[in-house]
Amino acid sequence: MGCCSVTARGANLKQDGHEEVELLQTEGSRKQSETGSLSPNGGPYSISHHQATCVKHEVPDKPVLFWGKSHANLDDMILSEPIHGWEGQDIQTYGKVVRSSLIFMQIRGTHSQEIMECFLVLFPLHLLILSLDHQDRRFIYQGLLSLSGMKVFSLWTSIGHTFEISGPMIESRQISCLNSRERDLWISELQHHILEANTHYSLVYPSINILSFLLPCDSMWKKKELIRYLTSCPIRDWEGRAIQHLGNAIYLSAVQVAHTIDADFEDRLLVLFSEDLVFLSVDAEKTAVTYQGTLPINAIHIKESIAWDGRLEFQITGHMMEPILVCCSTIGDYNYLVFYLQKPEESDCAISPPPVPTVPAKYRRR
Known part of the structure; x- marks a missing residue:
C-alpha cells in the first residue's frame, strides 16, 4: 500500500509547516493514570460513558494544522476535493465526518515494519x-473499512498511545495517536459506531x-x-485484501x-472482479458465507468442456495449481464467465513471452 514513510523519532520542521511528531516515549515518562481500563493480556479496551464524557468536556477538539488548513478545512477538503x-x-x-485525526499506522502481520503517516476519517x-x-x-486513498464486525483493542507500545483495529475481512492495524486523550476519544467513538454499524447491517441485511x-x-x-450483501457483511475465514478493495464486482454466479x-x-x-476470481460457500441453513479462495485472473486459463450430458462446464488451469472444473447452471452464466476469463491462444510463431511468474494456488478445498 503506497504511503509516505515517516521516522518514529524526530521533529524536523518541513517547508509547508507540517511537523513530525515525537512518538517514542520512555517508560519513565509514561503516566500510570491513563483514562480507561485495559484487560489483562491486551484485551478489549473499554471506556465508560462517564469517562468518555469527561474527556470530551475537558479537552475540546483542537485543529490539527497542516498545509495551512484548520481541522474543519481538512474535513471539507475530503468531502469536496478529489482524493487521489x-x-x-x-x-x-458515506455521510458526514464524525471524527478525523492525524495518526501513525502500522499493519500487523506484514514483513514491512514501516510506520505510515495517515489521516484517519470516521x-x-x-x-x-x-x-x-x-x-x-x-x-491519497489507502482504504475504506466497514465498521461492521470490527473490534478495537488498546495497546501499550514504544511508539505512543496506540490502539488496534481488526475484523473478519481486514488486516489488523496498530494506530498511534498524539496523546492518550486522542486515543480515548477514538476508541469511544469507534465502539459507539461499531455498535451502530452492527445494528444497521443486522436490520438491513x-x-x-x-x-x-x-x-x-x-x-x-x-x-x-447479493453482491451488495457480500461487500457489506462479514465473510468467515476471509484472507488477504478486504473484498471492498478488490474493486467493483463485475459478475456473480x-x-x-x-x-x-x-x-x-x-x-x-x-464472484468475478477485474483482477481476481473469488470462491465463496454458503452453509446449509443459508445464514453465513465462508471464504474458499481467490485466483488471480492473469495467472489462470480457461478450457471449454461441455459435458456429453449437456452440462455447461469449463476447466480452470494455471501454474502450480490443481485444475478446477466449474459447472454453470445457465447458459448466460457460462457464456459470460468463459468470454471474460478466456484468453486467446498463443501462436507458435509469436515472440516468446517471458516465463510466467510462480503464482501460489490460493484456492483451497474444504
Whole structure:
C-alpha cells in the first residue's frame, strides 16, 4: 500500500509547516493514570460513558494544522476535493465526518515494519484511511473499512498511545495517536459506531432472511443485491485484501466446482472482479458465507468442456495449481464467465513471452 514513510523519532520542521511528531516515549515518562481500563493480556479496551464524557468536556477538539488548513478545512477538503486513487462510490454517500485525526499506522502481520503517516476519517458506518502527499498537498486513498464486525483493542507500545483495529475481512492495524486523550476519544467513538454499524447491517441485511431469499440467484436483481450483501457483511475465514478493495464486482454466479473430473461437485458462489476470481460457500441453513479462495485472473486459463450430458462446464488451469472444473447452471452464466476469463491462444510463431511468474494456488478445498 503506497504511503509516505515517516521516522518514529524526530521533529524536523518541513517547508509547508507540517511537523513530525515525537512518538517514542520512555517508560519513565509514561503516566500510570491513563483514562480507561485495559484487560489483562491486551484485551478489549473499554471506556465508560462517564469517562468518555469527561474527556470530551475537558479537552475540546483542537485543529490539527497542516498545509495551512484548520481541522474543519481538512474535513471539507475530503468531502469536496478529489482524493487521489479513490475507489468506489461518491464519498458524500458515506455521510458526514464524525471524527478525523492525524495518526501513525502500522499493519500487523506484514514483513514491512514501516510506520505510515495517515489521516484517519470516521464516517457513521465506515473508517477511511488516507495518506498525505505534502508536496502536492493532497490526500491519497489507502482504504475504506466497514465498521461492521470490527473490534478495537488498546495497546501499550514504544511508539505512543496506540490502539488496534481488526475484523473478519481486514488486516489488523496498530494506530498511534498524539496523546492518550486522542486515543480515548477514538476508541469511544469507534465502539459507539461499531455498535451502530452492527445494528444497521443486522436490520438491513438479516442473514437468516437475505441469503435464503436471494439464493438461488436466478435473476439479475438478485445477483446485484447479493453482491451488495457480500461487500457489506462479514465473510468467515476471509484472507488477504478486504473484498471492498478488490474493486467493483463485475459478475456473480452460483456454480458447482470439483478439483478433478471424478471428484464430487460442491456448491460455490463465484464472484468475478477485474483482477481476481473469488470462491465463496454458503452453509446449509443459508445464514453465513465462508471464504474458499481467490485466483488471480492473469495467472489462470480457461478450457471449454461441455459435458456429453449437456452440462455447461469449463476447466480452470494455471501454474502450480490443481485444475478446477466449474459447472454453470445457465447458459448466460457460462457464456459470460468463459468470454471474460478466456484468453486467446498463443501462436507458435509469436515472440516468446517471458516465463510466467510462480503464482501460489490460493484456492483451497474444504
